[in-house]
Amino acid sequence: MSEAATRENPAKVSKKEIKAEAMKRRICAAVVACLDEHGYAETSINRIQERAGVSRGALTHHFPTKQALVAETTMRMLHAATRPMYADKSTGETKPAVPADQLLNNSWNHIVNTAEGRAFVEVIVACRTDRELYNVLADDLQEWDAESSSTIAALYRGSDAAEDDAELLWSISRTFFRGLLTHERFVSDPAYLARMMDRFAGIMNAHLIVRG
Amino acid sequence: MSEAATRENPAKVSKKEIKAEAMKRRICAAVVACLDEHGYAETSINRIQERAGVSRGALTHHFPTKQALVAETTMRMLHAATRPMYADKSTGETKPAVPADQLLNNSWNHIVNTAEGRAFVEVIVACRTDRELYNVLADDLQEWDAESSSTIAALYRGSDAAEDDAELLWSISRTFFRGLLTHERFVSDPAYLARMMDRFAGIMNAHLIVRG
């Protein structure tokens, strides 16, 4: 327990904690890379271990089971991805980080269509059938979803009369993004994906109205 | 080879062929069920065999490898799903099977949000990282995509000036559907999915104009 140390000096982080955190970060980064490159089915502990360049002991010490590993990696991804995009939490205030009409394109390019975004989709798809993994993640997923939606709702209103229309439109957009990540395999021309994205953004932007 | 038999009497199908086809159908149905219920990662040959109630020998006799099994199952799903919905191929002519403004909702309810639809998403997601599986399926996927799109293009035009706008809108819709299948895990209230679907259909229907 490090609580004895932190009780005397709350700000102090011990060498242990620093090393442990660095190790965890390293392992989780390997998980993201493996999920992105090989998919959930082929992301084995052996592969993660090899990719991270750590021993089997180190892996199982920090993450007793594979699900715990995937779960923590996912939560780290979520919290890392949410913060910089939509709001500046460091200053305590919520303000858009990008021009309003570029919200969709920007989200796609910098959040969804990334190694983390693709890894996240692998986890989400796995959650559909892996009940245990879902149980571990469910609360955090829904909390993240609510937080993400309310951030949008503070910045935009929808074209529909419904109070929560902006949130609805945002959920629809994120859903489209998720589908778009798996659409690559259908089309021969990658540029077609960009056309789909642009057309979709054009349509949705007509319904997402900046509050002011 | 059965060509010797069919050369003499093309309509005749031997007992063998009937049995073989029945066995294949049975196995593929089990694959669909397993993909839907357990996901691609947990769809093992053992599980399929158990689910279908056939021996290991029968399985490997008809499908030498797992990829061949998944590939054929996928192609059967595709061809079974395309036909009844958008056109009546038995009469040779192409006509819509549902009212125009119900195309999206109907596709969602009767094609995408089914055991086959969910199984298909599992395969598509796996294709992203499983290059071998993708290579087997790529041609058929793109051919199916083109056929599906052109069927839509014959029935609708898009609100945009682009010649292929209807196809683009249809691709966008199918992409949204795919994402929606994995969205269940985000929301606590299942009715929210229906709201998303209705709102999306409302928006897209304004851009999909029936030809006439």
Place this chain on the structure above:
DNA sequence: CATTGCAGACCGAACATTCTGTTTTTAAAA
């Protein structure tokens, strides 16, 4: 009777997990 359809045992590889050691860190005792 030759071929195909099917049954089930079997194989090595890979899997997730558990385990026994070794090293490093840390806080309190000397």
Place this chain on the structure above:
DNA sequence: TTTTAAAAACAGAATGTTCGGTCTGCAATG
């Protein structure tokens, strides 16, 4: 300050299971 003992971080071998695929034997079909 130095010593010390416990705890944590890590290493890597061992375990039993399951994986996809192969192989041999037998029955049904043509």
